[in-house]
Amino acid sequence: MGRDGSERGRCWKLPHTADVGLAAVAPSAEALLETLSAGFAGLLADRRAVRPREEWPVRVTGAGFVSVMERWLDEQLFLWETRRFLTRRARVDRVTPGAAQGVLLGERYEASRHAQLLAVKAVTKHASRFEEDRDGTWHGRVYLDI
Amino acid sequence: MERGTDESTSISEAEGGLVRQERHGPLLRVGRDIWELPIGHRPGMLVPGRIYGSESLLPGEGEHEAIQQVANVATLPGIVRFSLAMPDFHWGYGFPIGGVAAMRPEDGVISPGGVGFDINCGVRLIATNLSLEEIEPVRKALTDQLFRDIPPGMAEDGPWRLDDAECDRVLADGARCAVERGWGLPEDLARTESGGRMENAEPSGVSVRARARGRGQLGTIGSGNHFIEVQVVDRLLDAAAGRAFGLSRGQVVVMVHTGSRGLGHQVCTDYLEVAEEAAARHGVALVDRQLACAPVRSPEGQAYLGAMNAAANFAWANRQVITHSTRMAFARVLARPAEELGMRLVYDVSHNMAKFEEHEVDGERRTLCVHRKGATRAFPAGHREVPAEYRDVGQPVLVPGDMGTASYVCVGLPDGMALSWGSTCHGAGRRQSRTRARKSLAGVDIRARLAERQITVRARNPRLLAEEATEAYKDVETVVRVLDDLKIARRVARLVPVLVIKG
Numbered sequence: 001m002g003r004d005g006s007e008r009g010r011c012w013k014l015p016h017t018a019d020v021g022l023a024a025v026a027p028s029a030e031a032l033l034e035t036l037s038a039g040f041a042g043l044l045a046d047r048r049a050v051r052p053r054e055e056w057p058v059r060v061t062g063a064g065f066v067s068v069m070e071r072w073l074d075e076q077l078f079l080w081e082t083r084r085f086l087t088r089r090a091r092v093d094r095v096t097p098g099a100a101q102g103v104l105l106g107e108r109y110e111a112s113r114h115a116q117l118l119a120v121k122a123v124t125k126h127a128s129r130f131e132e133d134r135d136g137t138w139h140g141r142v143y144l145d146i
Numbered sequence: 147m148e149r150g151t152d153e154s155t156s157i158s159e160a161e162g163g164l165v166r167q168e169r170h171g172p173l174l175r176v177g178r179d180i181w182e183l184p185i186g187h188r189p190g191m192l193v194p195g196r197i198y199g200s201e202s203l204l205p206g207e208g209e210h211e212a213i214q215q216v217a218n219v220a221t222l223p224g225i226v227r228f229s230l231a232m233p234d235f236h237w238g239y240g241f242p243i244g245g246v247a248a249m250r251p252e253d254g255v256i257s258p259g260g261v262g263f264d265i266n267c268g269v270r271l272i273a274t275n276l277s278l279e280e281i282e283p284v285r286k287a288l289t290d291q292l293f294r295d296i297p298p299g300m301a302e303d304g305p306w307r308l309d310d311a312e313c314d315r316v317l318a319d320g321a322r323c324a325v326e327r328g329w330g331l332p333e334d335l336a337r338t339e340s341g342g343r344m345e346n347a348e349p350s351g352v353s354v355r356a357r358a359r360g361r362g363q364l365g366t367i368g369s370g371n372h373f374i375e376v377q378v379v380d381r382l383l384d385a386a387a388g389r390a391f392g393l394s395r396g397q398v399v400v401m402v403h404t405g406s407r408g409l410g411h412q413v414c415t416d417y418l419e420v421a422e423e424a425a426a427r428h429g430v431a432l433v434d435r436q437l438a439c440a441p442v443r444s445p446e447g448q449a450y451l452g453a454m455n456a457a458a459n460f461a462w463a464n465r466q467v468i469t470h471s472t473r474m475a476f477a478r479v480l481a482r483p484a485e486e487l488g489m490r491l492v493y494d495v496s497h498n499m500a501k502f503e504e505h506e507v508d509g510e511r512r513t514l515c516v517h518r519k520g521a522t523r524a525f526p527a528g529h530r531e532v533p534a535e536y537r538d539v540g541q542p543v544l545v546p547g548d549m550g551t552a553s554y555v556c557v558g559l560p561d562g563m564a565l566s567w568g569s570t571c572h573g574a575g576r577r578q579s580r581t582r583a584r585k586s587l588a589g590v591d592i593r594a595r596l597a598e599r600q601i602t603v604r605a606r607n608p609r610l611l612a613e614e615a616t617e618a619y620k621d622v623e624t625v626v627r628v629l630d631d632l633k634i635a636r637r638v639a640r641l642v643p644v645l646v647i648k649g
Contacts, residue, residue, distance in 0.1 A: 015579045017212070017237040063423075066435075074415055081300070081408050082358045116607055118580075119300050119369030119649060121411045122263040125418060125435035126239030143239055145263045145411070146370050146580065 009035030011042075014141070020118065021127075021143040029065065029095040030102075032130065032138040033072060037090035037104070040073050043144065044080055046115045050088040052105035058090075061099045065130040068100045069140060073123045076104060084109040121145040170204050172213060173197060179233070179628045183216055190221040190433065191229075198566070199233035200628055203575070203620055215242040218433045222247065224254020224442070226507060226514060230566055232521050233625045234575025238262075240436030243520035243576075246569045248505065251515055255430065255439035256447045258421050258454070260517035261500050263414040265454055266461035267405030268339070268496040269522075269544040269572075271555065272469060274476065275488030276398040278378050278644065284479050289604050289645050291475040292374055296468055298649040299369050299606035302362035306467055313357055316364070317349035320459030321494075324364075324466035331491075334469065336533050338494040339523065340501075342462040348452025352409065353416050360409025360460060365467035367404040369607065369649030371573075371614060373546075374472070375401045376645035377553060384638040387557045390539040391492050393639045400489075401553060401641065402468050403546055405498065406461035413457040417450040442515055451500070458499060465494060492555070493533075493542035497522045497572035503531075505567055516567050524558030524570040524635045532558075543635045547574045547622030549603065549614055549646045550596060554626045555639040562634035570635045574622035583618035584609065596646070605648035614648060 009026025022039045026032035041047050058075050062068035079085040086109050092102035109116075122145045129141040168174075173181040181204070183195030195216035197204070205212050212235055219241055220229035226248045235244030240259030249255055281288060297303055306329070308316060315323045321335055321342025335342050367374060379397045382388045393399070406413075424440035424447070425432055432438060440446035469491060473484040480487065500517045507514070525532050527540040536542060543556040551574075562568050578586070592611040596603050605611055612618075629635045 013581060015581060017209075017579055018243055018576045019239065020580060067419075078355060078359065078412075081302070116300060117609070119607075121368075121370070121408075122415050124239040124263075125259075125422070125438065128435065145239065 011035045011039035016143060019143055019146045021141065024140040026138050027136070029132070029138055030092040032140045033069060033092045033095050033100060034090045036069065036140050036142065037072065037076060037087065040076060041087035041106070043118045043120060045086050045117055047088055049113050049115065050086045050106050052088040053107045054085070055103040055105055056085055057103050059099065059101045064097050065095070066128045068095060068097070069130045069142065070123050070125065070128060072100050073142060077120055077123065079104065086114060118146055170201055171210055173204070179632060183213060188214070188217040190431065191217055193220050193225050193228055195220055195231070196228040197231040197235065198628060198632060199235070200624055203233050203624060203628070211237040212242040215240070216245065218437060219245055219247050219260070221433055222249065222255055222257065222437065222439060223430060224249040226250060230569070232566070232569065232571040233628045234520070234571040234573055234620060236576050238519065240434050241517070241519040244571060245519045246517065246521045246566060248514040248516045248567050249442065251442045251502070251513060254442055254515060256442045256450055256500055256515060257437055257439035257517065258414050258417045258450055259436040259438060260519050261414070261454060262498040262519050263411045264405035264498055265410035265413060266458035266496045267498040268461065268465065268494060269401060269403045269546055270465050270469065270494035271492040271544050272400040272402070272472060273392050273488060273490045273492050274398045274400070277396050278398060281376070281398055285602055285645060288376070288475065288479045289602050289647070291479050292472065292647050293604050295471045295475045296374060296647065297366045298647055301366040304363050304365035304467070305471060306364045307362050308364065310357070313361070314349045316463045317352055317456035317459055318347050319343055321462040321466040324463040329467045329470040334466065334491045336535070337491045338462060339496050342466065342494065344455035344458045346452060347455035347459050348449070349456050351449055351453035352413055352456050356409045356412035356416065359412050360407055363407040363409065364464050365471055366407065367402070367468065367647070367649060368407055369610065372404045372649055373549065374468070374647040375549065375553070375643045377401055377641040377643050379639050380552065380642040381640040383640065384557065384636055387539045387636070387638040390536060391542050391555060391638065392490055393492070393555065399492070399641060400472050401544065401546060402465055402472070404464060404468065406457045407464060409460050410457040413453050417453060420446050421450065454500065458496065462494070493544065495522045495544050503567070505563065514567070516569070518569055520572045521569045522572045523568055524556070524562050525568045526558045526560040526563065543570055545571060545573060545622065545626055548616050548619040549643055549648070550599070550601065550616035551622055553641045554622065554637055555641065556626060556629065556635035557638050558635055559633045561632065565632060566634055570629050571625055574619040574625055576618055577620050578618040580613040583615060584612045586617060587612040587615055601643050601646060603646040603648065607649065610648055
């Protein structure tokens with residue numbers, strides 16, 4: 001998964017027979033969510049062609065870090081499917097076990113400029129992970145239904 | 147043993163002589179194409195797992211996630227007899243794809259993950275009275291027309307955009323609502339599973355977010371493995387059943403595979419959250435959060451069932467609108483009224499649903515909540531839920547293969563009721579991940595390869611062609627052969643693709 005300098009973490013795809021998974025590491029919870037959000041955006045469309053012209057505020061709540069991550073990504077999917085909003089990157093101001101707040105930066109889909117990649121149906125709860133290890137590194141994992 | 151990995155063979159004495167005990171990883175062979183996952187495979191299993199398939203269809207070494215998921219499902223409260231997997235089963239999330247589980251309503255659970263995100267994803271088959279020779283001259287025009295009229299991919303520009311009131315009617319009445327608005331024929335409903343309408347649908351349980359996602363998607367197929375295929379009946383394997391279903395050799399038919407689109411996906415997402423909280427409250431220990439569930443008779447379980455039924459109705463309305471669009475596309479291109487083209491719906495099956503059904507358990511008739519996640523009903527002749535015109539033959543079962551080989555029409559058989567709660571496969575089943583398929587086919591022009599076999603393909607997203615290529619799937623011939631041998635579903639007709647529309 002490519003980086004464009006905006007993420008402070010690293011994200012890569014996980015194999016799955018029918019669907020696709022994402023894993024990421026980052027130095028903080030905020031950076032991890034930004035990294036997963038950017039990775040998710042890269043599954044939906046070629047992010048290099050998405051200009052960060054608009055900001056879309058996002059605030060989600062959840063019961064624990066994992067639930068917060070899933071709901072953030074679900075919000076991103078919802079904006080794509082209902083508003084045709086493509087994300088270039090995310091800026092996450094704060095993540096707690098109960099909520100996350102920040103913005104998605106991107107623009108509306110234009111068929112002439114944006115190549116759609118995967119059509120993601122949903123963010124699953126299968127084997128999701130969002131946690132800090134003993135060394136202070138944050139690890140994330142999520143599977144998407146295709 | 148055909149092939150496989152991690153298997154061992156031992157000979158043990160049993161009544162009447164020596165019995166060969168074969169293993170495939172943790173699976174023990176208990177019949178020619180029947181494998182058992184012992185109850186102790188993982189802690190908490192309440193019943194054994196049972197997998198139907200030849201050894202060539204089973205996961206290979208290091209690919210045992212799907213088998214683990216069969217074991218996980220066996221831990222769900224109220225599960226009866228077995229956690230089942232059909233021959234096309236593969237790694238999903240929560241349930242395996244191709245998984246079937248029946249729960250007692252009294253003490254069992256309903257799991258949104260056991261139905262899947264694409265609630266009432268399914269397949270329908272539309273017959274025509276056309277031959278391949280008749281559509282050959284208009285092949286390109288027909289491809290273009292279908293691609294234009296039935297938007298694939300992430301489309302939200304379907305032909306019937308719903309306001310809130312109309313959305314409620316679709317959620318309550320399903321395909322019937324679509325037919326009443328002119329999207330199809332009254333007789334289509336009789337040839338749709340459950341008449342194209344689930345009772346006890348609760349539109350008010352479908353969130354604003356779900357409605358927003360589905361608002362413009364009626365009449366669209368989506369992406370992934372969804373498709374519209376124009377096919378030809380290549381072989382008729384059961385003449386009597388074929389005749390009953392209106393199929394004959396050389397006949398052009400149209401197969402449609404799609405579901406409840408974004409509306410259904412969001413309903414599942416919403417109720418997974420509800421079910422996860424309910425599971426904790428009711429003391430259900432989840433071995434995978436995607437197995438989140440609620441007791442069938444709890445308020446949360448009932449709320450999910452109402453919303454699931456509403457989303458199922460949306461899916462049937464979607465396939466009904468697509469049926470109408472398909473008829474109109476054929477009529478326009480062939481410049482003949484659709485009625486003259488004999489475009490009769492053969493049947494519509496659901497393969498992502500939970501339904502209350504009567505089955506025999508320990509000699510008694512019991513109502514069970516049967517989850518089918520990537521599995522199709524296959525009820526036999528005489529069953530009251532088989533349409534009257536097919537009741538002497540059995541329920542048509544539609545098994546899509548991959549876009550380069552073949553699909554099948556089968557018919558449900560009596561033995562399936564005891565073996566699999568009247569269930570069978572939903573397709574060939576994936577063998578390779580999307581990434582692996584793309585890598586292994588890098589540089590291969592899939593479109594040209596299909597064209598060599600006289601198959602025209604049109605896809606909104608070209609990279610999908612490699613992901614959906616023949617190599618990515620199990621061998622559909624083996625999948626349906628296994629089901630035929632087990633007497634779960636008999637093969638009736640083999641269909642080969644001519645024209646493929648993908649998302």
